[in-house]
Amino acid sequence: MIKNVFSQNSSPIELKSELNCFLISQKQTAALVLYQSVLTDRVGESWVNLLESLIYSHNNPAHCLNCLQAYGNWFKALAEINLGWQEYLITRILRDENPFSQQVQRQNFDDLPQVLLDAAAWDLRMLQGLYQLDNKWLRDCVERSASDRISSTLSDNHPPLPIVPATWSKNPSRGLKPAEIEIYTKFATAEDWVALLPDLAGYYRQCGTGIFAEYQALRWQSGELVGIKTPDPVRITDLCGYEEPKQQLIKNTEFLLAGYPALNILLYGSRGSGKSSLVKGLLNQYSDRSLRLIEVPKSELQDLPQIVEQLRDLPQKFIIFVDDLSFAEDDEAFKALKVVLEGSVTARPSNVVVYATSNRRHLVREFFADRPRPKDADEVQSWDTVQEKLSFSDRFGLTLTFEPADQETYLEIVRHLAALAQIDIPEDNLDYRALQWATRHNGRSGRTARQFIDFLTADLGN
Incomplete structure (x- = not known):
């Protein structure tokens, strides 16, 4: 830990030590081989610029004011994400996607190539060096460098100018998810981060990396997964009525989490009966068991096979949630969902299920004109086409019915x-x-009941 705080009257020897610290930190930043993306966001880039400004100002005093701007950018970047420097580094390590964090999710730690383990250990050693930089020391270095330059332009009678604000800091435990707190505490207190490599591997297997580590609820949007920062907080215990379908849905989800074969489910019934809320409530009940919910709109169902392939072999369990499902004739989404429900040459992944809600028992619209008549000569086996439409919902392994209340x-x-x-x-x-x-x-419905209680709460509060 760097503990020296240099005064404005620092000696040449102290200044040289200060410069060496900057150079070492710059080399540690540049030496990362697997965890390079830890410092590629705005905070990381402003950190690199701050180091460069501090080093440059030592050799070029006329440019020391650049340090003020670089420090301000770094301070602002940390404030925007509401993280301190130390917490930022650990959080980025926990969510980083790199060859080590990805491979350790798919195979045992002891089976990983030794060269990959060595590279991960090297990077943790470099990042720990950056973690140990004292924020107050950095602030004082910037202030001393800038104040020397500014003071030289002022008269002797001018009062000292405040140059740099206080360091940005934050309560380390605030804002972290429960699964992150334990591993964060280990990193924050460990003397050697390399010794934590097996613990880090276990965290990656449990919580995933990247967007799956940061978010429990996601949405497929314009060809990519997007995290949902504020998912619906509804809980299973908030929902009353329909106990039989609720218990069947919970049991099937627990099969999924335990690694047993789980069924795709169609939740069919009257509007406002709580079908969607029930599915969303599963996430809040089981998110601590590596469950993730991915909402896919009807307009993008044709991407379902692509989505499923992205999730295959990950240790997390996924519910693909499709709300208010129905199809028109010759809908491309109809074919895509059939592939996911029935499978193809590619094996169905064991960590993914589809939960869909619908107000229609028959998901594909059928018209009287579709039904064959003896005089029609369009299709010989037209009854087969009708039966395919009517039986589409049967392709779900389980259909749960929600009768009107x-x-x-x-x-x-x-x-x-x-x-x-x-x-x-x-x-x-x-x-x-x-x-x-x-x-x-x-x-009468669950939705109407919720609306009534919301109104009554506000009415009684006035």
Whole structure:
């Protein structure tokens, strides 16, 4: 750990030591072989520029003001992501995609090539050197360099000018996911990061890397996966009613997480019955068990085979979520989903399932004109075409049905949500107002119950 804080009257020997520290840090930054992308974002680039400015200003005092701008850019970049320098480095290591972090997810640590392990150990040693740089020392170096230059242009009677603000710092545990806190603590307290290589490998196998380490919920958008920063916080325990299909969905998801064969599921039923919320609630219940949810819009279902191939052989488990599913005739998405559900020459990955919701029992629209008549001469085996359309939903391994809510089910949902919202009014009054709401609005359903409770919460709060 660099602990020296040089004063404005630093001796030539101290200045030389200071310059050597900058040069060593610059070499450590340049010497990375696997973890190069750790420092390729805005924070990393501003860090490299700061080192270059500090080194350059030692040899060219007239350019020392560049250090102020470089330090400001680095400070701002850290503030924008709300991370301190040390936390930033560890977080980037935990999420970095490189040959080591990718291969260790697919094979045992002891089976990795020794040269790959040596390269990972080398990079951890270099990054630990950067981690040990004291922020306050860096700030003082910048301030001393700039203040010397500015002071020389001022009169002796001019008061000293504040040059550099305080160092950017942040509570290290704030903002980290539960799975990250344990490994972060080990890095923050370890004397030698190389000894943590097996722990780091275990973290990669459990939590993944890159976008899968940073996000639990993702969306397929314009040909790529995009992380969802604020996924729906709904939880399984928030949802009431439909206990039988709920338990079947939970059991199938637990099969997936345990590594057993799991079925693709179609959740079919009336609108507002909580089908989508139930699927999203699975993520909040099982995200600590390496579950990821990927939402794919109907307009991009033709990319499903491509998505599945990206997920194959990863240690995480994936639910591909398709909401409000239905198809028109000759829809390309229809063919793509058939390939994923039924398989092709390529084996179906064991870590991926498709959960789709629909208000239609028959997902492909059929018209009376589609049905064959003796006088028609368009297609000899036209009944086969009709049956293919009608049986598409059968290609899901399991179909869960959500019937329209009767009055008692609707009131049960209302009472459950009212208890969660801590609404304290007599039950008969609650039931009466809930039934009035359903009559005047969208009928009896879980969605209507949620809307009623949201309105009642706000109304009682006024």
